[in-house]
């Protein structure tokens with residue numbers, strides 16, 4: 253297949269870009285695709301610890317861009333999932349050591365070795381963002397159902413369109429009970445405001461914290477709703493764009509479930 | 521759903537997320553306008569060109585502003601008119 257570069261961005265920090273990159277990357281690799289996840293947060297690397305690969309770093313993306321190593325040397329193989337590789341950020345440099353032109357050049361090399369290349373964008377819309385999007389074919393914009401995150405997402409979506417990189421939206425950390433109460437914007441509200449297509453909905457899930465603590469992929473956790481949501485997002489990115497979006501719901505008791513089966517079966 | 525929530529739904533129809541949504545929609549209209557300084561400048565030049573066909577205006581005094589009120593944004597163009605142009609020169 254022709255390789256695809258997908259940038260995971262947000263504008264606002266801390267909304268789940270790194271979590272999404274690690275999880276979607278793992279899910280794509282489990283579909284037998286060769287995947288590289290690239291930490292573009294130069295100076296503030298994180299993707300390595302989230303994936304539990306922090307002890308294996310020898311080279312980084314800046315070394316690759318500066319010709320100090322080859323793709324095969326910089327890419328760290330995941331411990332659990334074959335076909336999944338991490339390309340770490342450099343911790344000592346700042347974001348200005350790379351230029352968008354460097355990234356276009358490096359990306360050409362990466363395309364030869366991988367089916368999917370996921371770029372984990374830093375927060376903000378400055379140089380780090382410019383570098384991460386430079387060679388991207390598509391974008392996933394992550395936001396949470398909060399005003400500041402949505403507003404920043406709108407800015408990033410505008411920038412991506414102006415660069416001809418089509419974005420899709422991932423709404424993260426949805427708390428269904430709060431949505432039902434009317435204290436949290438629903439995914440539909442977010443879509444209305446941003447007028448953009450969804451790539452998936454991920455709910456607030458304690459298991460993400462546990463997975464991150466231990467450096468394990470959340471998509472291997474079959475009882476994690478967030479993990480399963482990330483798997484479906486990977487499927488949508490990987491040739492099944494029309495896979496139905498599942499809306500996180502308040503878990504109901506047995507009798508409530510029976511009730512909703514009877515009355516709303518067709519729409520559930 | 522707690523009794524509390526039901527009561528809240530009946531008596532206070534306006535949920536906090538509705539307020540959030542309205543505020544966002546409004547903020548984004550403004551953000552999207554604000555983004556393109558360059559476009560504003562260009563628009564200003566075009567407006568000046570049109571008005572100058574009919575009036576002599578003081579280009580140093582004119583102002584182009586986007587203002588926001590509670591439920592709408594407005595484009596305000598203010599310019600002192602020095603004189604009208606002689607009839608024969610009108611388009």
Ligand SMILES: Nc1ncnc2c1ncn2[C@@H]1O[C@H](COP(=O)(O)OP(=O)(O)OP(=O)(O)O)[C@@H](O)[C@H]1O
Nearest residue numbers: 265266267268269270271375425455456457460464
């Ligand atoms: N669905 C979720 N449920 C629970 N916790 C989550 C969820 N998504 C992300 N988190 C937590 O939120 C925090 C921030 O996530 P993450 O580091 O992925 O964000 P980021 O957008 O990459 O941040 P930065 O902008 O700093 O790079 C982490 O502690 C992560 O474990």
Ligand SMILES: [Mg+2]
Nearest residue numbers: 269270293298
């Ligand atoms: Mg991050």
